[in-house]
Structure formats: C-alpha cells, structure tokens
Amino acid sequence: MMKVIVDLAIVPIGVGVSLSKYVAACERVLTEAGLQPQLHANGTNVEGDWEVVFAALKRCHEILHEMGVPRISTNIRLGTRVDRIQSMQDKIISVEAQLGLE
Amino acid sequence: MMKVIVDLAIVPIGVGVSLSKYVAACERVLTEAGLQPQLHANGTNVEGDWEVVFAALKRCHEILHEMGVPRISTNIRLGTRVDRIQSMQDKIISVEAQLGLE
Amino acid sequence: MMKVIVDLAIVPIGVGVSLSKYVAACERVLTEAGLQPQLHANGTNVEGDWEVVFAALKRCHEILHEMGVPRISTNIRLGTRVDRIQSMQDKIISVEAQLGLE
Amino acid sequence: MMKVIVDLAIVPIGVGVSLSKYVAACERVLTEAGLQPQLHANGTNVEGDWEVVFAALKRCHEILHEMGVPRISTNIRLGTRVDRIQSMQDKIISVEAQLGLE
Numbered sequence: 001m002m003k004v005i006v007d008l009a010i011v012p013i014g015v016g017v018s019l020s021k022y023v024a025a026c027e028r029v030l031t032e033a034g035l036q037p038q039l040h041a042n043g044t045n046v047e048g049d050w051e052v053v054f055a056a057l058k059r060c061h062e063i064l065h066e067m068g069v070p071r072i073s074t075n076i077r078l079g080t081r082v083d084r085i086q087s088m089q090d091k092i093i094s095v096e097a098q099l100g101l102e
Numbered sequence: 103m104m105k106v107i108v109d110l111a112i113v114p115i116g117v118g119v120s121l122s123k124y125v126a127a128c129e130r131v132l133t134e135a136g137l138q139p140q141l142h143a144n145g146t147n148v149e150g151d152w153e154v155v156f157a158a159l160k161r162c163h164e165i166l167h168e169m170g171v172p173r174i175s176t177n178i179r180l181g182t183r184v185d186r187i188q189s190m191q192d193k194i195i196s197v198e199a200q201l202g203l204e
Numbered sequence: 205m206m207k208v209i210v211d212l213a214i215v216p217i218g219v220g221v222s223l224s225k226y227v228a229a230c231e232r233v234l235t236e237a238g239l240q241p242q243l244h245a246n247g248t249n250v251e252g253d254w255e256v257v258f259a260a261l262k263r264c265h266e267i268l269h270e271m272g273v274p275r276i277s278t279n280i281r282l283g284t285r286v287d288r289i290q291s292m293q294d295k296i297i298s299v300e301a302q303l304g305l306e
Numbered sequence: 307m308m309k310v311i312v313d314l315a316i317v318p319i320g321v322g323v324s325l326s327k328y329v330a331a332c333e334r335v336l337t338e339a340g341l342q343p344q345l346h347a348n349g350t351n352v353e354g355d356w357e358v359v360f361a362a363l364k365r366c367h368e369i370l371h372e373m374g375v376p377r378i379s380t381n382i383r384l385g386t387r388v389d390r391i392q393s394m395q396d397k398i399i400s401v402e403a404q405l406g407l408e
Contacts, residue, residue: 002262002265002266005143005144006144007111007142007143007144007145009109009179009379009381011317011319011379013317013319013323013325014287014322014323016320017183017185017319017320017376017377018196019319020193020196020197020199020200021200023197023200024197024200024201027197027201028201038142038143039194039197039198040109040140040142040147040194041107041109041140041147041149041190041191041193041194042107042108042109042145042147042179042181042190042193043109043144043145043179045142045143045144047143050262050265054258054262058206058254058258061206061254061284062206065284065286070285070286070287070323071283071284071285071286071287071323072283072284072285073281073282073283073315073317073379074280074281074282074283075179075279075280075281075282075381076278076279076280076282077111077144077145077177077277077278077279078277078278078279078280079144079275079276079277079278080265080269080275080276081119081274081275081276082269082274082275083119083218083274083275088143088144089143091122091143091144092141092142092143094120094122095122095125095126095129095141096141097122098122098123098125098126099126099129099130104364104367104368111277113215113217113277115215115217115221115223116220116221116389118218119217119218119274119275121217152364152367156360156364160308160356160360163308163356163386164308167386167388172221172387172388172389173221173385173386173387173388173389174385174386174387175213175215175277175383175384175385176382176383176384176385177279177381177382177383177384178380178381178382178383178384179379179380179381180379180380180381180382181377181378181379181380182367182371182377182378183376183377183378184371184376184377185320185376185377209347209348210348211315211346211347211348211349213313213383221387221389222400224397224400224401224403224404225404227401227404228401228404228405231401231405232405242346242347243398243401243402244313244344244346244351244398245311245313245344245351245353245394245395245397245398246311246312246313246349246351246383246385246394246397247313247348247349247383249346249347249348251347279383281315281348281349281381283348285323287323292347292348293347295326295347295348296345296346296347298324298326299326299329299330299333299345300345301326302326302327302329302330303330303333303334
C-alpha cells in the first residue's frame with residue numbers, strides 16, 4: 001500500500017461559469033469512497049491509499065461526464081513520502097509551528 | 103485593477119525533506135504584503151490585486167533563495183473572472199450550498 | 205475505457221538539485237507501459253487509457269522511492285473529453301491553425 | 307533580475323469546449339512580449355525575466371477577458387534557481403543524456 005496526499009482541482013469545460021454543482025458531485029464521490037475530503041477555495045484535499053484515491057478521482061470524471069460535462073481539465077498535486085508517516089493535518093501543524101516561532 | 107484568487111504551492115529543492123520553514127517564510131511575506139493567506143494541506147490561498155499578489159510571490163522566491171534554497175519549483179492555480187465579484191469564501195459557500203441541497 | 209491526456213511534472217525532494225536521473229527513470233517506466241511520453245521543458249505529456257496511464261504513474265513513484273527518493277511532489281494536468289476524440293497532436297495542430305489564421 | 311522558466315496552461319471557462327483560439331491569442335501576447343513560447347500538448351513553456359514573463363501572463367488574462375471570456379482558470383509551473391544558469395533546452399538535454407546512458 002502506498003499512501004498519497006492529493007489536492008484536486010477539477011474544472012468542467014463547456015457547461016458555463018457556475019461550477020459548484022460539479023465540485024459538490026465530486027465531493028460526494030470522494031466521501032462515498034471512504035475518504036474525508038477537505039474543501040478549500042481552490043481545490044479539495046484528500047489523503048489515503050493510492051488505489052482508493054485514484055479510483056475515486058476516475059469516478060469523479062465519469063460522474064461529471066454523466067452529468068453532461070463534455071470536457072474536464074483537472075489539476076492535481078500529489079505527494080508521497082517513505083521517510084516518515086505524515087498526515088495532511090501534520091503538514092499544517094508543521095508550518096503553524098514555524099510561524100509560532102517568530 | 104484585476105483581482106485574482108491564487109493557490110500557491112512552493113517546493114524548495116536541494117534543502118532536504120523538511121520544508122515547513124520555507125512555507126512559513128512565504129506566509130510571512132504574503133501577510134506583510136497585506137494579504138490574508140489561508141494555509142491548507144497542499145498550498146496557500148490568497149486573493150487580491152494582481153500586482154500585489156504577484157509582487158509577493160516574487161518576494162517569496164527571493165526570500166527563499168536568500169535563505170539558501172538553490173532551486174524552487176512552484177505550482178500556482180490562478181483564477182480571474184469579470185462576470186461577477188467572487189471571494190474565496192464565496193467559492194466555498196457555493197459548493198457547501200450544493201452539498202446541503204442533497 | 206476512458207482516454208486521458210496527462211502532463212506529469214515529478215519533483216523528487218531530498219536528493220539535491222539534479223533531478224534529470226529521476227525524470228529519465230519515469231520516462232522509461234512510461235515507455236515500458238506502452239505509452240509514448242513526450243518530454244518537454246517542464247514535464248512529460250502522455251495519452252492513453254486511464255488505467256494504463258495511472259498505473260504507470262504509480263510505478264514512477266514506486267521506482268523513484270526504490271532509487272532512494274524519500275519524498276516526491278508531483279503536479280499533474282489531466283484532461284478527459286467525451287464530445288469528440290482528440291489526440292495530443294490534434295491539440296497542438298488546433299492552436300497552430302489559429303496562429304496561421306492571423 | 308530573476309530569471310524564470312514557466313509552463314502556462316490557461317483554461318477559459320464559459321466559452322464552450324473549443325479553446326484553441328484563446329490559447330493562440332496568449333501565444334501572440336507572449337511573442338509580442340519578446341518571449342519565445344514553446345507550445346506543447348498541455349501548455350506553453352516560456353523563459354525570461356520574471357517581470358517580463360508575468361507582465362505577459364497578466365496581459366493574456368486581460369486579452370482573453372476582452373475577447374469575451376468571463377472566467378479563466380490558469381495553472382502555472384514556475385521554476386527559479388540560483389545555483390546555476392539553466393535554459394529550457396538544457397533541462398531537456400539533461401534528461402535525454404540520462405536516457406542515452408542506459
């Protein structure tokens with residue numbers, strides 16, 4: 001098993017400028033996959049097993065196309081590490097600890 | 103003036119695997135520029151005037167190089183829109199409203 | 205089967221500033237998967253079946269970790285469309301045709 | 307002066323699925339700025355002085371909005387380094403040299 005931390009930004013193309021319906025549909029897919037998506041202003045963060053995360057991402061694309069989206073452009077940031085175990089929360093805490101040191 | 107919403111992920115290269123010190127330094131640069139950075143697990147969101155945001159991003163690169171980082175790889179998601187005014191908070195609220203509609 | 209066009213930028217962290225060895229290792233993984241990677245200055249483009257492409261990407265991360273890379277940050281641009289069939293070459297030709305129309 | 311190597315992927319939103327016209331418009335902006343854009347299947351690579359490159363990127367967003375695009379989502383990969391001078395061509399040659407070593 002390889003753990004990943006992923007930041008997804010899915011941009012549906014050809015369905016106008018209001019995209020929140022599609023972002024919400026993908027959030028539901030991620031949650032139904034057993035993941036705990038963390039929505040932010042420019043994407044959604046998830047962490048979990050590589051296979052689970054990427055199967056859910058594929059399902060997001062499939063669902064959006066089923067909803068009538070003709071074209072999708074997705075940007076993903078993807079991190080893996082083998083030197084130590086690190087959660088998304090750990091990453092935030094590390095930076096905040098540095099900020100507190102000032 | 104053109105408003106932008108930006109998601110920055112700065113990856114210092116050549117300084118080992120612990121990067122939080124550098125992310126924190128950039129957070130400070132953004133704050134000192136009068137922006138209100140919102141740290142998340144895979145980047146930092148900011149919104150503001152194009153010139154202010156990109157001057158701060160340039161300053162982040164300069165500061166990190168001054169701190170001894172030989173090479174930096176940054177990924178940016180950048181949104182502009184002219185059809186209406188939208189804040190980062192508005193974006194999150196739109197998706198959450200969709201999720202609440204289920 | 206869902207076809208994808210993907211642009212991969214893999215950044216190994218914690219192994220110094222010379223990354224070409226690792227990019228080359230991933231190129232080989234992609235080629236061995238039957239894909240035809242197109243290297244450019246800031247990443248590698250591939251197209252093919254979703255499952256094949258993402259299995260190869262996972263293998264890239266595994267191989268790099270086996271080579272001693274403790275941490276990897278990858279950025280992916282990923283496109284799918286169902287309105288028509290489009291290759292990577294088609295995308296370039298479309299833009300060049302527009303440039304020729306001036 | 308700080309040199310940057312940038313990979314731009316501009317996604318116009320709300321103008322349908324055919325985007326080549328807009329990509330071409332941005333190519334022209336980059337060329338008129340004195341840059342030598344290198345189009346690839348998933349974006350455009352440019353290198354040059356930070357100020358020149360980002361002024362051109364801003365102009366791309368302005369021009370596209372003037373062309374009627376209501377919303378734009380851009381993904382940028384951006385590299386700076388101070389340990390040595392490296393061109394986009396150097397980056398490709400480094401990887402190809404590694405591939406030739408097999």
